[in-house]
Amino acid sequence: MQTMSKKNGATSPRDGTAAAVRDATRAGATREPATAERPLRRSFTAEYKQRLLREAEAAAASGVDGAIGALLRKEGLYSSHLTEWRRERERGALAGLTPKKRGRKAAPKNPLADENELLRRQNAQLQAELDKAKVIIDVQKKLSSLLGIPMTEEPPEKL
Numbered sequence: 001m002q003t004m005s006k007k008n009g010a011t012s013p014r015d016g017t018a019a020a021v022r023d024a025t026r027a028g029a030t031r032e033p034a035t036a037e038r039p040l041r042r043s044f045t046a047e048y049k050q051r052l053l054r055e056a057e058a059a060a061a062s063g064v065d066g067a068i069g070a071l072l073r074k075e076g077l078y079s080s081h082l083t084e085w086r087r088e089r090e091r092g093a094l095a096g097l098t099p100k101k102r103g104r105k106a107a108p109k110n111p112l113a114d115e116n117e118l119l120r121r122q123n124a125q126l127q128a129e130l131d132k133a134k135v136i137i138d139v140q141k142k143l144s145s146l147l148g149i150p151m152t153e154e155p156p157e158k159l
Contacts, residue, residue, distance in 0.1 A: 041102075049085045056082055 052075065059067035072079060144151050 044081075050089075052077070053082065053085055053089065 052071075055071055056068050059071050068079075068082075072082070141151060
């Protein structure tokens with residue numbers, strides 16, 4: 001007769017289920033991540049794009065059937081790459097073929113914003129110092145009244 005190691009005669013759990021992960025953890029097995037790191041997006045230099053466009057035009061001019069397809073397979077590219085690069089070249093030769101930055105574009109910065117922020121910080125710092133000075137003056141007044149020392153009021157200086 002067979003001996004079952006699981007309760008109620010259950011078989012071993014399938015891979016990937018919670019029971020399988022729990023059993024593997026108990027057994028001390030480490031689980032490898034299922035996916036590798038995300039692959040990086042390819043970027044092409046302007047010189048590379050121009051060279052491939054010249055090769056594609058030469059292949060088309062050669063009259064050989066499938067020459068452009070062979071070039072694309074050899075380089076690991078799609079025909080849409082050539083189409084997009086041709087459009088970019090028509091818009092402006094080398095400048096149009098330079099890689100574009102992906103993502104959100106930075107908003108135009110107001111030239112006075114930096115100076116405004118600096119003045120705000122200085123104002124906040126001076127306000128904090130003024131608040132400290134007011135507390136110190138208040139403590140001095142209370143201390144002088146407790147000790148019986150009369151405070152002489154001097155007129156404020158004119159600016």
